[in-house]
Amino acid sequence: MRRRTTAQRAGHRNTPITVAGLAVATALFTGCAPAGGGASGVVSPAPSGTRSDAPTATPSDAAGPAFARPTAEPGAVATGFAAPWSVVALADGTRLVSERDSGDVVEVAADGATRVAGTVAQASAGGEGGLHGLAVPPGDAGWLYAYVGTADDNRVVRMTIGGAPGARALGSPEVVVDGIPRDRVHNGGRIAFGPDGMLYVATGDASERDVAQDRESLAGKILRLTPEGEPAPGNPFGTAVYSYGHRNVQGLAWTADGTLWASEFGQDSFDELNRIEPGGNYGWPVHEGAGGGAEFVDPVLTWAPSDASPSGLAAAGDTLFVASLRGERVWAVDVSGGAVVGEPEALWAGEFGRIRDAVVAGDDLWLLTNNTDGRGNPGADDDRLLRVPLAAS
Numbered sequence: 001m002r003r004r005t006t007a008q009r010a011g012h013r014n015t016p017i018t019v020a021g022l023a024v025a026t027a028l029f030t031g032c033a034p035a036g037g038g039a040s041g042v043v044s045p046a047p048s049g050t051r052s053d054a055p056t057a058t059p060s061d062a063a064g065p066a067f068a069r070p071t072a073e074p075g076a077v078a079t080g081f082a083a084p085w086s087v088v089a090l091a092d093g094t095r096l097v098s099e100r101d102s103g104d105v106v107e108v109a110a111d112g113a114t115r116v117a118g119t120v121a122q123a124s125a126g127g128e129g130g131l132h133g134l135a136v137p138p139g140d141a142g143w144l145y146a147y148v149g150t151a152d153d154n155r156v157v158r159m160t161i162g163g164a165p166g167a168r169a170l171g172s173p174e175v176v177v178d179g180i181p182r183d184r185v186h187n188g189g190r191i192a193f194g195p196d197g198m199l200y201v202a203t204g205d206a207s208e209r210d211v212a213q214d215r216e217s218l219a220g221k222i223l224r225l226t227p228e229g230e231p232a233p234g235n236p237f238g239t240a241v242y243s244y245g246h247r248n249v250q251g252l253a254w255t256a257d258g259t260l261w262a263s264e265f266g267q268d269s270f271d272e273l274n275r276i277e278p279g280g281n282y283g284w285p286v287h288e289g290a291g292g293g294a295e296f297v298d299p300v301l302t303w304a305p306s307d308a309s310p311s312g313l314a315a316a317g318d319t320l321f322v323a324s325l326r327g328e329r330v331w332a333v334d335v336s337g338g339a340v341v342g343e344p345e346a347l348w349a350g351e352f353g354r355i356r357d358a359v360v361a362g363d364d365l366w367l368l369t370n371n372t373d374g375r376g377n378p379g380a381d382d383d384r385l386l387r388v389p390l391a392a393s
Contacts, residue, residue, distance in 0.1 A: 065336040066317030069393040074386035081383040089361035091140040100130035118170030127184025133191040154180035176229035181206035181219040202249035209285035236279030245282040251313025263310035271308040272299035312357030323355040
C-alpha cells in the first residue's frame with residue numbers, strides 16, 4: 001500500500017412495470033442480460049409535461065439514443081488509496097481523488113504517479129463521515145469543490161487549484177453552503193455541476209427519516225445552487241431544494257438529452273435509480289421503491305441491496321454506469337425518453353470488490369474501488385483507480 005511522507009502531503013407518479021414485465025419488454029429492445037445477479041427493475045414513461053423551472057434539456061442526436069460499453073477490462077492507473085470516495089478529471093489529464101478519513105486530496109498524474117495536493121482540515125472522520133464528493137466547474141475554472149463532513153455538519157467548500165501538473169496545491173477552503181445535517185451514516189455526499197452550470201448537491205437524511213419530507217431542511221434532498229452557494233434561479237420552491245424525499249443519494253449524472261439521474265441507497269428492500277424532476281417528492285420515508293402514491297415519483301429501476309448498494313453514477317451518451325458497493329459490480333443501464341431500455345448489465349461482478357465512484361472523462365470510464373473503508377476485504381494494492389475505455393455499442 002502506498003505511504004505518503006509529510007513532504008508529499010504539500011408531483012408525478014409513474015406507472016411501473018414489474019420485473020417480470022421488464023423481462024418481457026426486453027424482447028422489444030436491444031439490450032444485454034444481466035450477469036452475476038439480477039436486477040429487479042421498473043420501467044416508467046417519461047413525464048407527461050414539463051415544468052418551467054426545469055433546466056433546459058438538450059435534444060439528443062436525431063439518430064436516436066447513443067449507448068456505450070467497455071472495450072477492454074479495467075486497468076489500474078494508481079493504487080494504495082485509503083478509503084477513497086470521489087475522483088474528478090482536470091482538463092490537463094490530472095485526476096484528483098478524495099480520501100474520506102484522512103481528508104487528503106490526492107493528485108494522480110497521467111502516468112499514475114501520486115502525491116497529496118492538499119488536506120481539507122475541516123474533515124472529521126467518523127462512521128461514514130469525512131471528505132466525500134469532489135467537483136470542478138465547467139471550463140476547469142481553477143476551483144475544486146468538496147463535500148465535507150465536519151465535527152458539526154456537512155458542508156460544501158471550494159478551494160483554488162494552483163500549481164502545475166505534478167505540483168498541484170489547494171488554497172484555503174471557502175464555504176459554499178453549510179448546515180447540512182450530519183450523522184455517522186446517511187450523509188449523502190455527491191456533488192456535480194450540471195449542464196446548466198449550476199452546482200447539484202446530494203444529501204442524506206442523517207438518520208432522521210422525517211426530515212426528508214421537510215422542505216425547510218437540507219437533509220434528504222438534492223440541492224441546486226449557484227457556484228457561489230445561493231439558491232439557483234428557477235428552483236421549484238424558491239429555496240436551495242430541487243427535489244426531496246430522499247434517503248441517501250450518492251450518485252448524480254446527466255445523460256445526453258439533459259436528464260438528471262440519481263442513484264440512491266434504499267433501506268432493506270429496494271435500492272433505486274431515479275429520474276429527477278424539479279420539485280419531485282421521491283417518497284422516503286413514506287415508502288421505499290415503487291408504488292407510494294400519486295404524490296410521489298417512482299424510481300425507474302430498483303435492485304435488491306445485495307446486488308447494488310449504489311454510490312457513484314456516470315453517464316456516457318445514454319448509458320448510465322452505476323458503481324455498486326455491496327453488489328461489488330458496475331451496472332450498465334441504457335435509457336431513452338426517461339425510461340430504461342432492455343435489461344441492465346452487470347459488469348465485473350466480484351472482480352474488484354466494492355466500487356465507490358464512476359466518472360466518464362473523454363472516452364474513458366474511471367472507477368474507484370472502496371475496499372479499505374472498513375466494510376470490504378482489501379487486497380495488497382487496494383484501493384485502486386481503474387481506467388476502462390468505452391465505445392459506442
